[in-house]
Amino acid sequence: MNRSIVPAGLEVQIGLELMIIPQYFRLLELQIILYAVDKIYSDFYQDLKGRVNFTSNGIVSGDASIKIRNVRPADSGTYLCKVKKVPGVAKTTVQLTVEAQGETVHLPCTFTFISKDQGPLDIEWLRLSGPNNEAMDHVVILYSADKIHDDVYPDLKGRVYFTSNDIKSGDASINITNVQLSDAGTYQCKLKTYPGSVNMNLQLAVTNYTGSVSITTPEQTVQEARGETVHLPCTFTLSPEDRGPLFIDWIQLTGPQNEVVNRMFIVYLADKIYDNFYQDMKGRVQFTSNDIRSGEASINITNVQLSDAGTYQCGVSHAFGTAKGTIQLTVVGSHDLKIVEGPTGRLGPLPHPQANVPCSFFDEPYLMDSSRGEVKKCSMFHVEVRVC
Incomplete structure (x- = not known):
């Protein structure tokens, strides 16, 4: 238990x-x-x-x-x-963090400098023990003199790392990979700089339950033009006996390995939807289904912008299980098209239905309907005259 x-x-x-x-x-x-x-x-x-x-x-x-x-x-x-x-x-x-055995657990620790005149920054992650967490068991990982020391605790050697490449910017969070039952306990993030130090404790619990949630994101990469509505698919299934509350969150990830949470923008919790976290997406993101519990957690983002591009994660937590799926969103600009006159010198019917016509464009592929003299946008970069 x-x-x-x-x-x-x-x-x-x-x-x-x-x-x-x-x-x-x-x-x-x-x-x-x-x-x-x-x-x-x-x-x-x-x-x-x-x-x-x-x-x-x-x-x-x-x-x-x-x-x-x-x-x-x-x-x-x-x-x-x-x-x-x-x-x-x-x-x-x-702060309580619970993760399944074998998964990667994220222990958050962020900070802000109050004064501009700061001395050297030292960061220690410690593992504590005792009835009131008064004893220091082990140093887990260190940041000192602009160097990282991650081999100080043999039990976590090769499994613990800082999530940010720029720790001084205010993010001292760590990840522990392949988390084990023996990793459970109280961890302390301790920051030391002139003139003093601050610390924060986090409680880590590890369960050997393998989870009862499976998640599917059928499209790993989605591309859409700026200004359009983009669909990010995410479906999930639960075990028949799972009838408890659901927690679903869509977040955007950053970092070399998509290990850092950049922002969260929509959440389903306790049968309610919360979508006002991120100002730039307020009013533009929504779940596509009115019955999320049926297994449909997909979302739409309207009027998609170039700044919306990135890696998105759909997370579903239910009872013992947590499952996650990621999608890469690419947003392309909307471009104008300049049509160059064809052999007949006009836009209209051509002698052959598939005769090549010179056509220059900036980036977006278009096709010309030779029988109607119309220009249509198509999803390919080989451009020729054909009836679409």
Whole structure:
């Protein structure tokens, strides 16, 4: 049985509630468990119903940690522990990442320099242990003096790397490939520069469940002209017994190996659609099906622009399973066509239905209807006069 513990080290607890903010989706808070007036309520969030409980019987003594049983990739997200007592509210968050054994797990860590006058930047990823994560077990990977040291922890040697080629720009995230059950635990991203240091803890849980979701993106490469509507296909199937909530996200990837999330622009979660993350695509992207749960997660992007080109990923998370598929989108410019007069000196019927006619164009292929004197756009670069 796989379990994940989310610690919450708060001192005062009278009214207490735990919420989950799903990964990449910080605008939504879903209440999962509540302690109020000496009673516990844990049936708010259907997907965690029966799987989440407080670890301590004496919550008022100061331990509001929770345990999630049968942890699943869909449980990944930022968990918020909120304690309310007049006259104020105290909060703390824990980032939980769940991945299936053998997959690549992404541990995010981004930062911003407050002052322009900064000293040398050192970054350490540590693995912690102890009841309160007070002990440092291992250094996982280092960035110091503009050099990366990724061979300091034998168990992760060759499996851990920074996802960004420009760490100083503010991205210290790492990936761990072929993740194992033994990799589970608490990881800390620690940044040191003048005049001090900051750190962030992330909880990694690994499940040996192989997943129950399969995904299909039949077209690996899609090309469309600027200004048109482009269709990005994505279909999925679930096991018959899978009836829990779905989480579907479309994101754009960057990086040499498409390992970095550039932006997310549409999400399906808890039977609702959220499509206002990315301003440039607001109002231009939509799911093509009104019944997404039937297995159709394809999207359309209207008025597609050159800046929309890139690698897109369709991700489907459901119960224990997570599946992903990628599509490469190419956008070509809309071009004008200059027709050069043919042998007859006019656009009109020609003596032979397939006689070659000189035709110059910028980039887009066109065909001319010899019987009607019409110019038509076709999807080939060999141009000749024929009846289309």
